[in-house]
Amino acid sequence: MNSMAKVKTPVKPTGKKKGKGSPEGSPPEEEAPVEEPAHDKDSVVAHKMASEQREISVSEFFTKNRHLLGFDNPRKALLTTVKEAVDNSLDACEEAGVLPDVEVTIRPVEGNAERFRVIVEDNGPGIVKQQIPQIFAKLLYGSKFHRLRMSRGQQGIGISAAGMYGQLTTGQPVRITSRISSRKPAHYYEVVINTHKNEPDILKEEAVEWDKPRGTRVELVIEGKYQRGRLSVDDYLEQTAIANPHVEVLYEAPDGEKFKYPRAAKDLPTPPKEIKPHPYGVELGTLIKMLRGTSSRRVSGCLASDFSRVSPRVAAEICRGAGLDVTTSPKKVAVAEADRLLTAIRGTKIMAPSTDCLSPIGEDLIRKGLSRQIDAAFQCAVSRSPAVYRGNPFAIEAGIAFGGKLSPDGDKKPEQEATAPPKDKENEPEAVKLLRFANRVPLLYQPGACAITKAVVSIDWRSYGLQQPRGSLPLGPAVIFVHMASVWVPFTSESKEAVAHYPEILKEIKLALQECGRQLSMFINRRRRMAEEFKKRSYIEKYIPQLVIGLRDILGFSEADAKRCTKNLQAILEKTRGELDTSILGKKGAGTRNGE
Amino acid sequence: MAERKKAGGPSRITGKEIVKRMEDSAGGVYGKIMKHKHPEITFPVRALSNVTYDPKVGYFEIRGETVSRTLHYNTVKTFAQTMRMMGMSKELIRTDDFATKRDAYYMSKNWEEARFDEQVESDTVMDDLEAHFMVNREQLGFVPDEHGGQVAGELVVIDRDRETGRRLEIDCTRFGSGAYAVPPTVEHLEFKTSAKFVLAIETGGIFQRLAAHNFWRKAKCILVSMGGVPTRACRRFIRRLSESNRMPVYAFVDCDPYGISNIYRTLKVGSGNAAHINQYFCVPHATYLGVTPQDIKDYSLPTHPLKEVDIKRADDALKNDPFFQHYKPWQDAMKMLLAMGVRAEQQAFSKHTLSYVMDEYLPRKLKHTEKFLP
Numbered sequence: 001m002n003s004m005a006k007v008k009t010p011v012k013p014t015g016k017k018k019g020k021g022s023p024e025g026s027p028p029e030e031e032a033p034v035e036e037p038a039h040d041k042d043s044v045v046a047h048k049m050a051s052e053q054r055e056i057s058v059s060e061f062f063t064k065n066r067h068l069l070g071f072d073n074p075r076k077a078l079l080t081t082v083k084e085a086v087d088n089s090l091d092a093c094e095e096a097g098v099l100p101d102v103e104v105t106i107r108p109v110e111g112n113a114e115r116f117r118v119i120v121e122d123n124g125p126g127i128v129k130q131q132i133p134q135i136f137a138k139l140l141y142g143s144k145f146h147r148l149r150m151s152r153g154q155q156g157i158g159i160s161a162a163g164m165y166g167q168l169t170t171g172q173p174v175r176i177t178s179r180i181s182s183r184k185p186a187h188y189y190e191v192v193i194n195t196h197k198n199e200p201d202i203l204k205e206e207a208v209e210w211d212k213p214r215g216t217r218v219e220l221v222i223e224g225k226y227q228r229g230r231l232s233v234d235d236y237l238e239q240t241a242i243a244n245p246h247v248e249v250l251y252e253a254p255d256g257e258k259f260k261y262p263r264a265a266k267d268l269p270t271p272p273k274e275i276k277p278h279p280y281g282v283e284l285g286t287l288i289k290m291l292r293g294t295s296s297r298r299v300s301g302c303l304a305s306d307f308s309r310v311s312p313r314v315a316a317e318i319c320r321g322a323g324l325d326v327t328t329s330p331k332k333v334a335v336a337e338a339d340r341l342l343t344a345i346r347g348t349k350i351m352a353p354s355t356d357c358l359s360p361i362g363e364d365l366i367r368k369g370l371s372r373q374i375d376a377a378f379q380c381a382v383s384r385s386p387a388v389y390r391g392n393p394f395a396i397e398a399g400i401a402f403g404g405k406l407s408p409d410g411d412k413k414p415e416q417e418a419t420a421p422p423k424d425k426e427n428e429p430e431a432v433k434l435l436r437f438a439n440r441v442p443l444l445y446q447p448g449a450c451a452i453t454k455a456v457v458s459i460d461w462r463s464y465g466l467q468q469p470r471g472s473l474p475l476g477p478a479v480i481f482v483h484m485a486s487v488w489v490p491f492t493s494e495s496k497e498a499v500a501h502y503p504e505i506l507k508e509i510k511l512a513l514q515e516c517g518r519q520l521s522m523f524i525n526r527r528r529r530m531a532e533e534f535k536k537r538s539y540i541e542k543y544i545p546q547l548v549i550g551l552r553d554i555l556g557f558s559e560a561d562a563k564r565c566t567k568n569l570q571a572i573l574e575k576t577r578g579e580l581d582t583s584i585l586g587k588k589g590a591g592t593r594n595g596e
Numbered sequence: 597m598a599e600r601k602k603a604g605g606p607s608r609i610t611g612k613e614i615v616k617r618m619e620d621s622a623g624g625v626y627g628k629i630m631k632h633k634h635p636e637i638t639f640p641v642r643a644l645s646n647v648t649y650d651p652k653v654g655y656f657e658i659r660g661e662t663v664s665r666t667l668h669y670n671t672v673k674t675f676a677q678t679m680r681m682m683g684m685s686k687e688l689i690r691t692d693d694f695a696t697k698r699d700a701y702y703m704s705k706n707w708e709e710a711r712f713d714e715q716v717e718s719d720t721v722m723d724d725l726e727a728h729f730m731v732n733r734e735q736l737g738f739v740p741d742e743h744g745g746q747v748a749g750e751l752v753v754i755d756r757d758r759e760t761g762r763r764l765e766i767d768c769t770r771f772g773s774g775a776y777a778v779p780p781t782v783e784h785l786e787f788k789t790s791a792k793f794v795l796a797i798e799t800g801g802i803f804q805r806l807a808a809h810n811f812w813r814k815a816k817c818i819l820v821s822m823g824g825v826p827t828r829a830c831r832r833f834i835r836r837l838s839e840s841n842r843m844p845v846y847a848f849v850d851c852d853p854y855g856i857s858n859i860y861r862t863l864k865v866g867s868g869n870a871a872h873i874n875q876y877f878c879v880p881h882a883t884y885l886g887v888t889p890q891d892i893k894d895y896s897l898p899t900h901p902l903k904e905v906d907i908k909r910a911d912d913a914l915k916n917d918p919f920f921q922h923y924k925p926w927q928d929a930m931k932m933l934l935a936m937g938v939r940a941e942q943q944a945f946s947k948h949t950l951s952y953v954m955d956e957y958l959p960r961k962l963k964h965t966e967k968f969l970p
Contacts, residue, residue, distance in 0.1 A: 536669055539669070539672075539673075540669060540672050542708075542709035542710075543672045543673050543675070543676040543709060543710055544672070544676075545708075546676035546677075546679075546680055546707055546708060546709065546710035547672070547675055547676035547679050547680075547710075549679075549680060549683070549707075550622075550676060550678070550679025550680035550681075550682060550683045551622050551625065551626050551679055551683075552683075553679075553680070553682075553683025553684075553686060553687065554618050554619060554622040554679070554682055554683050554686050555619060555622050555623060555626055557626070564630070565626065565629055565630065568629045568630060568632055569629055569667075571632060572629065572632060572633070572634055572667070573667070573668065573669065573672060
């Protein structure tokens with residue numbers, strides 16, 4: 001274990017990457033540095049140990065700990081590979097202001113049932129030639145880690161980890177084709193990662209013909225396992241389409257079946273703005289690092305210009321609270337002083353961070369996304385206004401689709417991580433399907449560890465008209481959609497599968513869901529009334545003919561009169577009951593319907 | 597049934613007249629429907645709240661309270677059933693046929709959704725119809741399934757042969773160990789007897805004992821077993837029998853609220869439910885021989901504690917029943933029973949000896965008929 005202690009230190013200070021950073025980015029096991037006690041008696045041992053102690057490259061670390069990145073089993077590895085490539089494509093397209101067209105192709109490798117060729121191609125801005133090897137074959141290399149802006153990728157690990165995994169399991173390099181302009185040639189690369197040095201090794205590099213004017217194509221050969229149903233690539237792409245209605249996805253599954261998720265919204269989401277860190281979210285180490293690296297000459301200037309929402313007045317207040325002179329040079333602030341500064345920050349009232357760094361999906365598009373994939377009788381969506389956890393702005397959006405033809409895809413037996421209770425009885429309503437998203441990326445694994453699941457379970461859904469066993473998801477023909485948009489989504493691990501349980505986040509999710517719940521219960525009540533009305537009407541319909549027969553037995557009127565009498569009776573009995581909207585009952589595949 | 601036309605009493609209305617009333621009623625409903633209006637049917641309220649009692653009249657008279665059933669969601673089923681039942685009745689009258697109440701229930705089975713699930717439902721609709729037309733259900737072509745009671749005594753019933761219509765003289769003394777059974781309709785019967793009174797008995801058990809020992813001969817009476825609450829036919833039989841020979845009628849029932857307020861009261865003045873026809877189906881001059889609450893004491897009869905339903909029934913009679921409200925002696929007797937908190941059956945006399953009831957109790961009581969409860 002002690003060998004892992006050093007991982008946090010960057011192996012090579014060269015390049016732009018920095019391994020050190022937010023603790024969310026680090027596996028929890030590494031937190032406590034191990035110090036060897038220096039007893040004389042043990043010095044021989046210590047020296048012997050010292051000879052064995054050496055640096056570990058991040059690549060080596062993740063090679064051994066690939067489960068941290070979502071490559072724990074072949075099925076999940078296939079999904080993670082697709083997910084990392086698609087996330088990158090979407091981020092790139094959106095940043096470039098292009099409506100994303102993504103093609104995903106998975107083909108079995110001939111002669112080896114356990115290997116798949118994964119190809120993801122986009123119409124994005126392309127990647128400049130010299131960056132290609134770094135991006136695809138160097139861990140913790142990327143543009144997204146250091147900035148505070150909402151994006152899918154955060155850490156610069158994903159795609160290179162997928163490449164590394166492919167390399168490890170099949171020995172095949174990552175093959176990249178990218179073109180940044182129709183006036184420039186496309187570049188083709190074959191790269192592998194040098195796990196010892198965490199540097200790319202270029203196997204092949206050439207300019208090639210490509211029919212695409214712009215875009216990037218990644219091809220990886222990995223060991224995997226393809227299975228339909230829950231937690232599959234299919235499931236992931238479908239959910240991606242729900243949360244990203246502006247994206248068009250073409251997908252060819254390993255068995256050759258082709259799917260198309262057409263674009264439902266013609267507009268790109270508003271590009272989120274990058275923001276400076278908010279003082280409430282900063283930790284001691286980061287603060288010290290920022291003080292050291294600032295270009296300001298005074299502490300107050302550093303606070304005011306390197307953080308968001310800190311005016312010179314607020315900066316002065318913080319300094320006063322910390323007992324520091326505003327003119328102190330930031331580079332000379334001692335650790336203890338920085339600690340005081342931090343305490344002073346916590347004790348100062350500072351405006352919440354601006355929220356234009358977020359790009360929520362929006363209520364309309366959530367409904368659109370839900371209705372595109374799920375034929376439900378009712379959809380509602382709620383976008384909460386942004387809130388802050390630990391200085392990071394975030395916004396919660398929730399939606400519910402209910403009833404209609406919505407069929408839970410429970411035909412496949414659930415995996416080990418199943419959320420649904422085992423369905424031993426037929427006709428028992430199944431648990432709702434919970435769709436979790438973070439920055440528009442579907443979260444498929446580890447529902448139990450996720451704050452979203454916790455929030456859903458903690459709500460009393462019975463008061464909104466759904467059944468709910470104690471401590472579980474509610475039951476019923478419904479899909480619950482929760483999206484967290486944030487400049488920094490606090491995942492519980494690098495594989496980005498579950499959102500951490502911050503109380504502010506839990507509270508926002510609950511508020512959003514409760515509002516959806518209220519709309520849902522209105523719908524359910526209305527539907528129940530309609531169902532009763534429908535029953536009453538059919539009840540009436542049953543007896544009218546008998547009434548007419550009785551009358552005719554006594555009065556002996558003609559067939560035509562009997563018909564007229566029947567018609568009149570229907571009119572008389574239904575007149576008072578008003579128009580009946582049966583569409584709400586979901587009997588005739590109802591269209592989109594707002595809660596009210 | 598040819599007899600119906602000839603019968604007197606409640607059958608003064610002819611089948612033709614009833615059909616006419618049906619056509620008027622159904623025609624009214626049809627007319628409203630054709631005018632796009634909600635049709636309605638009016639019924640007299642069939643409950644104790646809608647009857648009055650005057651001893652000069654002798655039976656529960658129906659008051660004017662009516663209830664209108666307007667066609668809407670809640671009534672459409674009964675409305676359809678009422679119309680179909682009316683149609684069935686019309687057909688029965690037209691073909692001069694009859695159906696038992698059970699038959700009617702089964703005939704509804706091909707009314708699809710309007711069919712009756714239980715016979716009580718069809719009986720209720722039938723009761724509604726006869727109240728609506730103010731006739732007796734036999735006139736609508738419906739007869740009860742149950743027999744009207746057993747008869748023993750020196751009596752000749754004059755009936756007709758079902759096939760030939762020939763006059764039949766039935767000697768009630770010639771049934772050996774059996775007994776004459778009251779037919780469902782009794783309007784056509786005539787009687788010849790020299791008996792002095794009619795003893796209407798609640799239970800078959802006491803009837804058996806009295807009949808087996810020819811008590812009727814000794815006491816010069818006719819024994820009629822009612823078998824619980826007397827059927828209409830049984831009440832009508834006792835009424836016609838006693839009126840044709842000017843005989844008093846004495847009731848001998850269990851001493852409990854059911855025996856008193858249901859069996860005896862219905863025998864004497866009719867019921868709230870069939871108030872529209874009580875006029876014919878009651879025995880206004882009947883009096884109550886026993887068992888009285890006082891008898892329980894006088895004959896030290898073995899008793900059972902009153903059940904909750906008994907107490908409720910007694911309270912209800914005292915509070916809501918016009919008959920009991922009219923007679924102070926009955927109120928006293930009922931209150932006494934409630935105070936004693938017990939009930940006693942007719943057969944309780946067997947405590948002394950099996951024949952005690954006919955050798956001791958009845959003769960002793962019959963010496964003072966003026967002391968009978970009204």
